[in-house]
Amino acid sequence: MGDKKSEVLQGTLDLMVLKTLHSMGPLHGFGIARRIEQLSEDVLQLNEGTVYTSLLRLQQQGWIASAWGTSENNRKARYYSITRLGNKRLEIETENWERFAGVVGRVLSQEG
Numbered sequence: 001m002g003d004k005k006s007e008v009l010q011g012t013l014d015l016m017v018l019k020t021l022h023s024m025g026p027l028h029g030f031g032i033a034r035r036i037e038q039l040s041e042d043v044l045q046l047n048e049g050t051v052y053t054s055l056l057r058l059q060q061q062g063w064i065a066s067a068w069g070t071s072e073n074n075r076k077a078r079y080y081s082i083t084r085l086g087n088k089r090l091e092i093e094t095e096n097w098e099r100f101a102g103v104v105g106r107v108l109s110q111e112g
Helices: 012-024 029-039 048-061 084-108
Strands: 064-070 076-082
Touching (some): 012 048, 012 076, 048 084
């Protein structure tokens, strides 16, 4: 992909947020965005508004919870954590994504 930045496929940001919280534990929105960008080796550039929209959607579904805390630079920040229901959803969505990625892989590997 070179220096090109990619947009997140619709529906995948929620999955990546859930997985990040599952793996890293409670994080604030900025930390979640930076972690996903870091893991993508900066191929993904996340708009913070997009991340917060995802966090709101996930919280409304009951898949994450939030609480106020103090950030590493001593500022008040909302920290998000995955719920038990979120862990179940993560498992389902991971299976769905792996199945979908397998199908796309088979289609792309077709010979001429």
